[in-house]
Amino acid sequence: MRQVLRMRRMTRVLLLTVGGSFMAAATVNAQANKDLIAQGQYLFAISGGCACHTVPKETYHTGGRAFPIPLGTVFSTNITQDKETGLGSWSDQQIHDAMNAGIRRDGSRLLPVMPYEAYSGMAQQDLKSLVAYMKTLKPAKKATPDLKTWAPMVRSVAVPVYLRVFGGSSNSPAQAPKSGVERGRYLVNHVSICGDCHTPRNSIGVPNRSQYLAGTVAKNGPLGEEVPNITPDKETGIGDWKREDIAELLITGTKPDFDNVQGLMSEVIQGTPHGYKDMRREDALAIADYLKSIPPIKNKIK
Numbered sequence: 001m002r003q004v005l006r007m008r009r010m011t012r013v014l015l016l017t018v019g020g021s022f023m024a025a026a027t028v029n030a031q032a033n034k035d036l037i038a039q040g041q042y043l044f045a046i047s048g049g050c051a052c053h054t055v056p057k058e059t060y061h062t063g064g065r066a067f068p069i070p071l072g073t074v075f076s077t078n079i080t081q082d083k084e085t086g087l088g089s090w091s092d093q094q095i096h097d098a099m100n101a102g103i104r105r106d107g108s109r110l111l112p113v114m115p116y117e118a119y120s121g122m123a124q125q126d127l128k129s130l131v132a133y134m135k136t137l138k139p140a141k142k143a144t145p146d147l148k149t150w151a152p153m154v155r156s157v158a159v160p161v162y163l164r165v166f167g168g169s170s171n172s173p174a175q176a177p178k179s180g181v182e183r184g185r186y187l188v189n190h191v192s193i194c195g196d197c198h199t200p201r202n203s204i205g206v207p208n209r210s211q212y213l214a215g216t217v218a219k220n221g222p223l224g225e226e227v228p229n230i231t232p233d234k235e236t237g238i239g240d241w242k243r244e245d246i247a248e249l250l251i252t253g254t255k256p257d258f259d260n261v262q263g264l265m266s267e268v269i270q271g272t273p274h275g276y277k278d279m280r281r282e283d284a285l286a287i288a289d290y291l292k293s294i295p296p297i298k299n300k301i302k
């Protein structure tokens with residue numbers, strides 16, 4: 001009898017231990033997932049809150065913002081978890097491929113208005129966390145208007161040709177650089193994509209790489225906005241700004257002369273609702289240090 005009792009007790013202890021370690025493992029997993037999502041939210045913030053996917057003053061992330069392209073008009077898509085009109089029924093890999101390679105779920109091409117060429121250089125770990133965060137965006141139903149164009153076969157022919165001739169994809173490192181000018185270069189080119197607005201484009205939307213970050217007049221600017229020269233040229237760029245001035249502008253939107261930035265720049269700073277304003281100061285300073293290291297280009301905007 002005593003023997004049986006002892007056996008039972010031992011079984012109970014054993015079961016409790018096994019059950020306990022399952023629960024401990026589940027807690028560790030849940031914590032790891034929480035950390036991944038928090039990291040993804042930070043990435044989302046310093047990507048300017050993916051502001052192009054929000055029409056100002058409408059529901060966040062439901063897309064439908066019109067972007068003029070040489071062949072017509074393309075609309076940004078709903079990136080919420082709505083199953084019908086958003087990304088709710090996409091797998092992680094499908095979201096990854098859209099962001100990293102511009103390939104849609106049905107295998108066709110996204111127009112390079114979506115900056116997947118820049119994002120192709122985003123570190124695997126960063127992209128993974130960003131996708132994990134995107135899966136937490138509250139579903140909101142809003143259908144994306146179709147591409148409006150007078151040209152046939154834009155996705156099947158024009159985009160692949162454009163990419164072959166002008167494309168600039170990068171290799172995605174496993175991990176992002178952690179600090180210094182290398183971190184700044186990484187953020188500017190592959191996460192916060194300053195060049196998407198600050199590097200001018202020609203009439204068919206190809207970035208003019210010899211004018212890297214040198215700004216553009218309103219006529220050729222994104223959504224018709226004038227964009228300043230942020231190279232370190234002293235006269236026409238921001239060569240006389242201190243590194244702290246640049247970091248301050250990224251986090252608060254305030255310029256050294258106490259004026260506030262407007263338009264698209266203020267949208268990416270304010271975010272949706274996460275934006276550059278949530279950037280860690282050391283990241284903002286890394287961006288500033290990188291901007292101070294690039295060649296100054298004389299290009300008067302105003």
Ligand code: HEC
Binds near residue numbers: 237
């Ligand atoms: C979505 C487009 C967009 C993105 C992305 C963007 N900017 Fe801007 N930026 C603008 C516009 C437009 C202005 C002009 C705002 C104004 O005149 O009030 C501006 C203004 C600035 C200014 C003020 C310069 C001056 O002379 O007044 C700085 C500095 C700047 N941006 C840096 C950056 C950096 C660094 C990044 C990337 C981390 C970045 N921007 C990303 C559109 C953008």
